[in-house]
Amino acid sequence: MALIVQKFGGTSVGSIERIQNVATIVEAEKNKGNRIVVVVSAMGKTTDQLVSLAGQLTGTPSKREMDMLLSTGEQVTISLLAMALQARGHQAISYTGWQAGIMTEAVPSNARIEDIQTEKIHSKLETEQIVIVAGFQGISADGEITTLGRGGSDTTAVALAAKLGADRCDIYTDVDGVYTSDPRVVGHARKLSTISYDEMLELANLGAGVLHPRAVEFAKNYHVELEVRSSMVADRGTMITEENAMEDQLIVKGIAFEKNVARITLFGLTEQSSGLGEIFSALALEQIDVDIIIHSQLEDGSMNLSFTVNSEDVEQATNLLVRKQEVLGFKEIEFEEGLAKVSAVGSGMISNPGVAAKIFTTLSGGGIPVKMVSTSEIKVSVIVSNDLMEKASNVLHDQFICG
Numbered sequence: 069m070a071l072i073v074q075k076f077g078g079t080s081v082g083s084i085e086r087i088q089n090v091a092t093i094v095e096a097e098k099n100k101g102n103r104i105v106v107v108v109s110a111m112g113k114t115t116d117q118l119v120s121l122a123g124q125l126t127g128t129p130s131k132r133e134m135d136m137l138l139s140t141g142e143q144v145t146i147s148l149l150a151m152a153l154q155a156r157g158h159q160a161i162s163y164t165g166w167q168a169g170i171m172t173e174a175v176p177s178n179a180r181i182e183d184i185q186t187e188k189i190h191s192k193l194e195t196e197q198i199v200i201v202a203g204f205q206g207i208s209a210d211g212e213i214t215t216l217g218r219g220g221s222d223t224t225a226v227a228l229a230a231k232l233g234a235d236r237c238d239i240y241t242d243v244d245g246v247y248t249s250d251p252r253v254v255g256h257a258r259k260l261s262t263i264s265y266d267e268m269l270e271l272a273n274l275g276a277g278v279l280h281p282r283a284v285e286f287a288k289n290y291h292v293e294l295e296v297r298s299s300m301v302a303d304r305g306t307m308i309t310e311e312n313a314m315e316d317q318l319i320v321k322g323i324a325f326e327k328n329v330a331r332i333t334l335f336g337l338t339e340q341s342s343g344l345g346e347i348f349s350a351l352a353l354e355q356i357d358v359d360i361i362i363h364s365q366l367e368d369g370s371m372n373l374s375f376t377v378n379s380e381d382v383e384q385a386t387n388l389l390v391r392k393q394e395v396l397g398f399k400e401i402e403f404e405e406g407l408a409k410v411s412a413v414g415s416g417m418i419s420n421p422g423v424a425a426k427i428f429t430t431l432s433g434g435g436i437p438v439k440m441v442s443t444s445e446i447k448v449s450v451i452v453s454n455d456l457m458e459k460a461s462n463v464l465h466d467q468f469i470c471g
């Protein structure tokens with residue numbers, strides 16, 4: 069008898085028919101004699117609709133009340149799925165995040181799971197019950213409901229699988245696996261049979277929305293084998309594990325992209341200016357994440373500093389820097405919005421110099437100017453304008469993966 073955690077995303081539970089379909093998948097595993105924990109997301113676009121309702125009342129809703137609001141979405145799904153399974157004669161019980169013992173940091177809207185008190189789930193599994201847990205939510209030590217960041221139900225599932233010592237964690241979604249890029253955008257994207265934790269983590273962090281990055285982090289740290297598969301088609305999906313299968317030894321394993329990047333440039337920093345430490349500390353104090361940083365020394369000895377932030381933070385960041393201009397000691401500030409980041413990821417890059425060169429040649433051949441670059445051992449990211457993001461993703465994909 070195996071312990072299996074199954075997770076079903078929003079589209080997979082988007083209607084009563086879809087919930088019945090999920091009940092059939094859960095039932096099939098239960099009938100094989102397995103113990104089952106199911107994690108579900110809010111139905112369809114419910115979370116977006118709740119965000120929009122709040123937006124009709126205020127442009128600056130409190131994060132605490134947003135957590136309270138958004139956590140209701142998953143509560144609808146858990147109860148409906150429990151009813152569907154009970155109607156088929158199974159014993160099933162639904163739990164919200166706090167009932168399931170999911171303890172998180174006290175960080176509203178983007179909390180990390182710190183611990184899961186699993187006694188209750190274990191005791192229900194022992195009596196052959198199917199346990200259904202609301203994804204994306206938990207409770208902080210001071211008793212506040214928290215949410216885990218958009219897409220966070222994946223993390224609930226993988227954290228539960230890790231803590232319960234599950235034999236498998238199956239992530240059921242609206243695609244039949246992890247592709248070499250988002251199949252909705254890159255026409256030639258193809259399904260991978262396996263991908264390593266490290267590559268998946270890079271892709272998820274760089275914008276591949278198929279898995280929440282923290283879910284991959286949990287899977288890697290606790291050696292949880294994940295399978296991403298379709299809730300509509302019975303085929304095998306993609307295994308996310310320690311090692312790659314031989315067939316998938318591509319130099320570049322995938323292309324990820326994300327919009328909403330903005331670049332801020334500070335001109336005319338001098339020896340007398342405060343150090344870079346102060347600039348980035350000031351931004352960090354206001355919780356502004358900085359991504360790519362380029363620092364260039366000019367002939368006259370002065371320096372320019374460019375860095376990227378999320379578009380949502382650009383106004384706050386520039387206002388803050390302008391307020392501190394005198395202390396920080398730069399001459400001018402400029403920002404550019406409407407940018408995107410396109411990244412090529414693959415552990416094969418470590419032993420293959422020349423990938424970056426090929427990326428630049430390919431992009432320039434496609435008439436795509438590169439505004440910034442950042443590299444690590446297993447990825448190269450370029451900043452391009454938003455309207456060239458799809459083209460850049462497709463030409464790089466065709467060059468490295470389908471060529």
Ligand code: ADP
Pocket residue numbers: 076077078079080109219240241242243245246247248249250251252275276277278279322
């Ligand atoms: P769920 O609601 O099931 O969690 P998501 O919408 O969060 O589903 O994730 C699935 C979507 O991720 C797909 O529909 C696809 O458009 C997108 N996606 C982005 N990158 C990839 C990729 N590399 N492989 C597969 N899907 C991807």
Ligand code: ASP
Pocket residue numbers: 077078109110115116141203204217218219220221222
């Ligand atoms: N319902 C949440 C969201 O839409 C969590 C999830 O689906 O994973 O972001």
Ligand code: MG
Pocket residue numbers: 077219222277278279280
């Ligand atoms: Mg998701």
